[in-house]
Amino acid sequence: MSDTAGGEESAGARTAAATAGSAPKPSARRVMFVVGCRPGWFVLGALAAVAATVGALGVDPALPAWVRYAPLAASALVVGLPHGAVDHLAPARTAGRTPTPRWLLAVGIGYLVLGGAYAALWALAPVASAALFVGLTWLHWGQGDLYALDSIGSRHLEGAGVRLGTVLVRGGLPMLVPLLRFPDRYRQVVDAWVALFGRELGSAWIFTPGARGALGAAFAVVTVATVLAGRRRVSAGDAGWRRDAAETLLLWVYFLVVPPLVAVGVYFCAWHSLRHVARLVEVDPAARRAAADGDELAALARVGRDALPLTAVSIALLAAVALVAGVDTAPATLAALYLVFIAVLTLPHVAVVAWMDRVQGAGLAGPPS
Ligand SMILES: CC1=C(/C=C/C(C)=C/C=C/C(C)=C/C=C/C=C(C)/C=C/C=C(C)/C=C/C2=C(C)CCCC2(C)C)C(C)(C)CCC1
Numbered sequence: 001m002s003d004t005a006g007g008e009e010s011a012g013a014r015t016a017a018a019t020a021g022s023a024p025k026p027s028a029r030r031v032m033f034v035v036g037c038r039p040g041w042f043v044l045g046a047l048a049a050v051a052a053t054v055g056a057l058g059v060d061p062a063l064p065a066w067v068r069y070a071p072l073a074a075s076a077l078v079v080g081l082p083h084g085a086v087d088h089l090a091p092a093r094t095a096g097r098t099p100t101p102r103w104l105l106a107v108g109i110g111y112l113v114l115g116g117a118y119a120a121l122w123a124l125a126p127v128a129s130a131a132l133f134v135g136l137t138w139l140h141w142g143q144g145d146l147y148a149l150d151s152i153g154s155r156h157l158e159g160a161g162v163r164l165g166t167v168l169v170r171g172g173l174p175m176l177v178p179l180l181r182f183p184d185r186y187r188q189v190v191d192a193w194v195a196l197f198g199r200e201l202g203s204a205w206i207f208t209p210g211a212r213g214a215l216g217a218a219f220a221v222v223t224v225a226t227v228l229a230g231r232r233r234v235s236a237g238d239a240g241w242r243r244d245a246a247e248t249l250l251l252w253v254y255f256l257v258v259p260p261l262v263a264v265g266v267y268f269c270a271w272h273s274l275r276h277v278a279r280l281v282e283v284d285p286a287a288r289r290a291a292a293d294g295d296e297l298a299a300l301a302r303v304g305r306d307a308l309p310l311t312a313v314s315i316a317l318l319a320a321v322a323l324v325a326g327v328d329t330a331p332a333t334l335a336a337l338y339l340v341f342i343a344v345l346t347l348p349h350v351a352v353v354a355w356m357d358r359v360q361g362a363g364l365a366g367p368p369s
């Protein structure tokens with residue numbers, strides 16, 4: 001069988017579409033808007049508005065546990081876990097190839113080696129592994145947003161400095177801002193990860209008011225500097241820059257007002273994962289054609305079909321780990337186990353996405369000329 005998918009464009013053609021300097025194809029832009037961005041703006045915007053109103057009224061609703069854990073639980077089935085479950089097909093497609101058994105084996109070995117090494121690190125050094133998880137997520141979610149901004153045609157992100165700043169800011173919003181406002185809840189979540197391995201976080205300096213104040217001030221400065229650096233590269237009123245600035249403001253407010261478990265769980269599904277799904281549509285010829293014909297639902301169904309087998313395998317793996325480890329069934333423990341499991345998948349997932357960036361000349365791998 002030929003290694004090249006019929007009717008596919010060259011990887012180079014998509015490379016051009018993926019970078020900020022060149023105009024992305026209208027269909028790619030539309031998919032990123034319709035599938036990747038609009039649902040996230042709506043859902044996070046609505047949640048932020050509700051949480052801000054409740055806060056302004058001086059009410060502090062004690063959310064029942066099932067509400068707090070619901071978004072995270074839903075992410076195992078809806079978009080969250082599935083967004084990585086196409087990793088076995090995405091590299092070949094990004095290179096303009098049909099995923100053959102050799103491609104699948106290469107990805108499988110990558111998952112085994114990187115995931116296995118990180119799982120071993122969790123057992124040996126859980127506190128360092130937890131810090132690495134937050135750091136990796138910071139990078140990965142930042143790169144995901146940079147890709148999305150590029151693919152909706154932003155022109156203010158040309159230049160290594162503003163690109164690096166964008167990755168730092170967009171990744172730091174979900175990883176750092178919840179710590180500034182909700183240190184105790186942040187700490188409970190991370191504590192639960194390391195408790196799975198019989199360890200404690202101890203008196204981590206990062207949760208002290210002084211450290212949070214300094215980190216918050218530094219992050220606010222980086223945010224403003226990055227937004228202004230982008231502004232200098234385009235004319236006044238540039239739509240792409242205004243959208244970026246508005247998203248940044250929305251995310252700052254969202255992570256300051258919505259309690260962290262709900263905020264991160266909803267963001268994971270409705271923001272990061274949907275943006276990656278839009279990217280997956282673009283690299284799959286059949287899904288791309290459906291989307292170009294205006295049938296986004298068919299395109300999504302195709303990605304869903306591709307994601308189904310390995311989502312099921314991953315859930316079965318997670319259930320097996322829970323049974324073998326004999327963890328208790330308290331929601332906090334189950335959530336911790338799920339997040340540590342995701343952490344182990346995150347390292348190879350980040351490697352796959354970094355590889356896609358390299359092939360497409362996107363992300364930090366290739367500032368547009
Ligand atoms: C391909 C393949 C597969 C599959 C895969 C998958 C399925 C993947 C996925 C992936 C994924 C799915 C990824 C994800 C990611 C995620 C993340 C990265 C997250 C993070 C998060 C965090 C980090 C958070 C945290 C927190 C909270 C939650 C609250 C509080 C605050 C804080 C911030 C702490 C398997 C293995 C079967 C086989 C081989 C091949």
Ligand SMILES: [Fe+2]
Pocket residue numbers: 083084140144272276349
């Ligand atoms: Fe991802």
